[in-house]
Amino acid sequence: MTPDPAPESRLQETLALMAPGTALRDGLERILQGRTGGLIVIGWDRSVEQVVNGGFVLDVPFSATRLRELSKMDGAIIVDPQRQAIVRAAVQLVPDSSLPTEETGTRHRTADRVSRQTGHPVISVSKSMNSIAVYLDGRHHVLEEAAKIMARATQAVATLEGYKERLDEVDAALAAVEIEDAVTLREVCLVAQRAEMVCRIRQEVDAHLIALGTEGRLLALQVHELVHGMERSRQLLVRDYLISASYRKKRGVDRALQALDERSDLVDLATIAGILGHAETQEALETPVTPRGFRLLSRIPRLPEVITDRLVGHFGTLPRLLAASSDDLQQVEGVGETRARSVREGLSRLAEASLLDRYS
DSSP, X not given: OOOOHHHHHHHHHHHHHTSTTSHHHHHHHHHHHHTOOEEEEEOOSHHHHTTEESOEEEEEEOOHHHHHHHTTSXXXXXXETTTTEEEEEEEEEOOOTTSOOOOOSHHHHHHHHHHHHHOSOEEEEETTTTEEEEXXXXXXXXXXXXXXXXXXXXXXXXXXXXXXXXXXXXXXXXXXXXXXXXXXXXXXXXXXXXHHHXXXXXXXXXXXXXXXXXXXXXHHHHHHHHHTTHHHHHHHHHHHHOSSGGGGXXXXXXXXXXXXXXXSOTTOHHHHHHHTTSOOSTGGGGSBOOOOSHHHHTTSTTOOHHHHHHHHHHHOSHHHHHHOOHXXXXXXXXXXXXXXXXXXXXXHHHHHHHHHHHHO
């Protein structure tokens, strides 16, 4: 079952607030090193006021050292992330005792119930367990050391590189058979499958990078270079091979891409064929299909998207585009002599390069 994206997104946003290099993470680690423990509520509104009892009204700018010193007192600390301020300290938290929780320790049980009741993240720093735990949306997440996250992130990036290399191979093979007008549905679905795998691994890597904060800057740059242009490539693939006129409308393309994102059984190429509007059978994968030409035209430098749409709308298929002369191209609105020559030469270069790579 695909996890609900809303709680997952909220957790990632919360982890970003306490990633290595942030003032909040610095303060939490100071508390951990001081072995005093602590309970911090990240949020300040009416729902939090209702569970707060006693303590001190501070409303001072947030800093790691202030968080550390205030944790030496009994009670919880309330932080307003919007104003980056510590608004209360040494307060007693009194959540609804009827709220369910599987925690046993007093501090962890309180943190879980306060989070469930207010909807805000609550951080529990345990001196006995030497750990930092975040409670949010009924979930319990233990922060890990940056070195452990870095090791997993590095391994995930290596996996991403491998899948991206394989995607580039099948994408180049598809481009070559597109030039020859010898595409089968299987080859299209294989590229779509590999692209989805790359996107899903990228999501896992992004989660690690969020948890790493400033420590993951170099890995983030590497990932950006690896997946640059991926979303655009997926859209063009769908527009080239999506059945019916829905490829002309952004809504139809978006629906197909969303369906690909939501399916968990992408190992089966027939599933992808069904999403693209073809028969969802193994036999259908051997069916010849003809690209419209969006993918190839996108590789011509300085060719506006509106002109690409008009060219595809006029000629309909890539073979007709490849066979068109400069005079034929000039029949399209917005394509003058200079642009027609540029498109003609660009298509010829791409065709030659693709075939050369395929048979060299």
